[in-house]
Amino acid sequence: MNIVYKLTLRHLKENKRRTLVTILGVIISVAMITAVTTLAVSFLDLMKRQTIANEGEWHVLYKDLNKDQVAAIKNDEATKKLVISRDRGYALLEGGRNESKPYLFIKEYNLEGFKQFPIELSKGRLPQAANEVVISEHIATNAQVEFGIGDQLTLDVGVRSSDEDDDTSLDQNASIEFEDGKISETLKNTKTRNYTIVGFIKRPTWEPTWAPGYTIISYLDENIIGANDRVNATVILKKVKKSLFSHAENLADKNGIATIKYNDQLLRYYGVTKNEALNKTLNSLSAIIMTVIIIGSVSLIYNAFAISVSERSRHLGMLASVGATKRQKRNSVFFEGMIIGLVSIPLGIICGLIGIGITFYFINSMIQGALGVSEKLIVTVTPFSIIVACVISILTIFISTLLPAMKASKISAIDAIRQTTEIKLTRKAVKTSKLIRTLFGIEAEIGLKNLKRNKRRYKATIFSLVISIVLFLTVSFFTANLKKSLELSQVGVNFDIEVANGSEHVLDDELIHSIADLNDVTEYSVVNEFFLNTWVEEASVAAELKKLGMYKANLKDGKYDYYVRLSSLNDESLKEYAVAVGADYETLKNPNHLSAIVIDTIPYQDMGTGKFVETKALNIKKGKSLDLVNRDWEREKEKEKDTYFNKVEVVTLTDQFPMGIMPAGIGGLNIIVSEQVMDNLLGESAKNEINSFLFLKSTDPMKTQQEIEEMKDYKLYVHNVYQYRKQEEQMITIMSVFTYGFIVLITAISIANIFNTISTSISLRKREFAMLKSVGMTPKGFNKMINYESMFYGIQSLLFGLPISVVVMYLIYKSLMHSFRFGFAFPWLSILYVIAAVFVIVSSAMLYSSAKVKKENIIDALKQESI
Known part of the structure; x- marks a missing residue:
């Protein structure tokens, strides 16, 4: 080790406090990088495990294969595991009590399928031969048909068909079909098969709650697949890549x-998608966020090294005076960075992992308790995430030491010893406006002169504040838009169960009350629907709609033909909805004043581009009236005119959907009215065409579904979609945990950054403050000077930080627009938080640091050369 490196080590040891502050700054930075990379990897790992727990692990599915094709898939170099399956078909369940679920659905898996799909055995064993089955426990509880292990089943297995002359078969996603209160579908191509029950399974998670068949699973022996047999091959790949x-x-x-x-x-x-737009979104977002994090880390570490070099300038000057070259002085700073890195990077990685682990420990119980998620957030450490954290940290330390090293190499012996480069004393350099002294007093003028004299430290502090502002605003904007994007990509299910009458259009009051009074029902809404049309002036047509090809076809005489989903809510539901959207409930109920709520902002997926879009449905103002017409095309051909109903006045425009109402889609309108207004609008002639639906929320949706299906006096369609709702809520809640955790992490780092920079800067000014006190500055005057300096720091940092943040936020917004399309929402609330926080944090840091300086003895401070 040469003499310069030995002197650098000696300097680090002698200035223990300065060295510890620098090490602490680097540890915080490395911990932030580690925490962010680990948080992202752990979040993705949770979503993988939860998806596998719900739906099984598989990557590619090949359908309708013969024996040779299966062999080709199995022998493919990319195939790790192969699941062979077959939907054998449906058979009638003798003695079943649930008319909405009259079948057994037989599905076959090979041995690998039992391992890769979530088949939970509750009793007995899994099938080992083609004539053995395990049956769902749901049959006993829902259909009230009891089976036992060892029972023999003789089933006529076939395919479901809605029409005897139609070859199209129905699957588990198609609920049972009724006509005039009777089952209208049949089983075709039946073959008799014999099975022995060898076990019971929990109801499969992939079985839709409205499925017409109870799942029973048999064994598929891949070695005896016939030449004419057709099966499905599900592949688990060795490596998942694009x-x-x-x-x-x-x-x-x-x-x-x-x-x-x-x-x-x-x-x-896995970060793999065929959607090129989504690929662009992920890549550009990753680049922007990683750049912001690196810049934040550089600012934190750079300040530590810059201040260290500033303090060492006299030491470096003395080295120059005894013959040290520019290269040796530069390498001295790089060597210091290397030593700091060797100590800080391992400690930073450990601290980051421990911090994330503690966070997960506290939030796991909350997530699992609130939503019943089966998987936990686990600290997932991959070689890639650690390597990324190390590389970024090393790169950050190098960039942070580069400028101080270049500065150190240029320090001359005389300037360094005199420290003429650190403090500017020319009149021009410290000149301030007379207005400052007139408005705020001499303390403000001295404070501003102090900042101008110590421009390097002032700029370092401002840079640190600006980076903290940019970090907080861009991360909060990113996470808010990420959450919004997730919500747009979901179906938007806001109920657990949908009930419709299979024999009549309208649900009678007795049925509604009998269902709503069930023990587990927490909320219900009755929705009556009728489909109409309305002509809208071209100027009011949504801009998004004008881009579509169907626009011109539906434009006539300067008006566009919107289709209307007219929905009425029962009184209780309407009252809650009116309060939520700011409409007057009494006005909506008045049958003599036909008024409505129009949902003018809708989400939809553009199937052409694959983008999820949030757009205006139309551009009208409150108080506007819409003509509702019945577009009966056969009648129009004969009469060449529409059947007009009445006008409704738009009393409120909103983007909120009431329970059970789904978006009408682009080119359509959702109009919400009271039952009284709908009756007045449509009259007696149209009442037979109204469709009624009952939407429910329940604490036990499966039990509620069974209780409804046991109501024998009615033929009811019951669609239980609680699993979809649960999955959406899980996704959004987990995303919220990720996003808010990210914001809290960045906020903590930003505060630490500001405190570290300002407290270090104040500590280095001990001699300066001692001189001011020695010439008569009172404690009150000193406090005023510190407060004004805080104000100058805050104002200057906001002037730079806010515009830069807006630019970065817009870049993030443009990245998201590769896969989504919604308006740019300026985060005013976050900006207000930042403005308030900057002044609070800066003032706190200044007061905390200056309070320690006040305790210093003036003589000792004047004599002090370093900290």
Whole structure:
């Protein structure tokens, strides 16, 4: 080790406090980088595990294969595991009590399928032969048909068809079909099969709650697949990478396979998607966020090294005076950075992992308790995430030491010893406006002169504040828009159960009250629907709609033909909805004043581009009236005119949907009215065309569904969508934890950054403050000077930080627009928080640091050369 390096080590040891402050700053920075990378990896790992727990682990599905095609898939180099399955078909369940679920659905898996899909055995064993089955426990509780292990089943298994002359088959996603209160579908192509029950399973999570068949699972022996048999092959890949799509398509083309399906939901969490727009969004967002984090880290570490070099300038000057070259002085700073890095990077990584681990420990019980998520957030450490954290930290330390090192190499012996580069004493350099002294007094003028004299430290502090502002605003904007994007990509299910009458259009009051009074029902809403049209002036048509090809076709005489989903709510639901959107409930109920709530902002997915879009449905103002017409095309051909109903006045425009109401889509309008207004609008002639639905929320949706299905006096369609709602809530809540955790982390780092920079700057000014006190500055005057300096710091940092933040936020917004389309929402609330926080944090840091300086003896402070 040469003499310069030895002197650098000696300097670090002698200035223990300065060294510890620098090490602490680097540890905080490395911990932030580690925490962010670990948080992202752990979040994706949770989503992978939760998706696998719900739907099984698979990547690519090849449908309708023969034996040779299965062999080709199995022997493919990319295949790690192969699940072979087959939907054998449906058989009538003898003695079943649930008319909405009259079938058994037989599904077959090979041995690997039992491992890869969430099949939870509750009693007995899994099938080991083609004539053995496990049956769902749901049959006993819901259909009230008891089976036991060892029972023999003789079933006529076939395919469901809604029309005897139609070859199209119905699957588990198609609920049972009624006509005039009777089942209107049939089983075709039936074959008799015999099975032995060998066990019971929990109700499969992939079975839709409205499915017409109870799942029973049999064994599929891949070795005895016949030449004419058709099966499905589900592949788990050795490596999940972007080339899997082209590889699967080439494999399918080579072997004559017609249908391929990808597990898009799971692949998305591997960062693999076929959607190019989504790829652009992910790549650009990752680049922007990582750049912001690196800049934040550089600011934190740079300040520590810059102040250290500033303090060492006299030491470096003395080295120069005894013959040290520019290269040796520069390498002295790089060596200091290396020593600091060797100590700080391991400690920073450990602190980051411990911090994330503690966070997960406290939030896991909250997430699982609130939403019943089966998987926990686990600190996931991958070699890649640690390498990324190390590389970014090393790069950050290098960039942070580069400028101080270059500065150190240029320090001359005389200037360093005299420290003429640190403090500017020329009249021009410290000149201030007379207005400052007139308005705020001499303390403000001295404070401003202090900042001008110590420009390097002042700029370092301002830079630190600006970076903190940019970090907080861009991360909060990013997380808010990320959450909004997730909400847009979801279906938007806001109820658990939908009930409709299979034999009549309208639900009678007795049925509604009997269902609403069930023990577990917490909320209900009755929705009556009728479909109409309305002509809207071209000037009021939404800009998004004008871009579509169907726009001109529906434009006539300067008006556009919107289709209308007219929905009425029962009184209690309407009252809650009116309060939520700011409408007058009594006005909406008045049948003599036909008024309505129009949902003017809608989400939809553009199937052409794959983008999720939030847009205006139309551009009108409150008080505008809409003509409602019945577009009966056959009648229009005969009469050449529409059947007009009446006008409704728009009393409120909103983007909120009441329970059970789904978006009408682009080119459509959701109009919400009271039952009284709907009756007046439509009259007696249209009442038979109204469709009624009952929407429910329940604490136990499965039990509630069974209780409804047991109501024998009615033929009811019951769609239980609680699983979809639960999954959406889980996704949004987990995303909220991720986003708010990210914001809290960045906020804490920003505060630490500001405190570290200002407290260090104040500590280095001990001699300066001692001189001011020695010439008569009172404690009150000193406090005023500190307060004004805080104000100058805050104002200057906001003048730079806010515009830079807006630019970065807009870049993030443009990145999201590759996959989404919604308006740029300026985060006014976050900006107000930042403005308040900057002044509070700066003032606190200044007061805290100056309070320690006040305790210093004036003589000792004047004699002090370093900290």
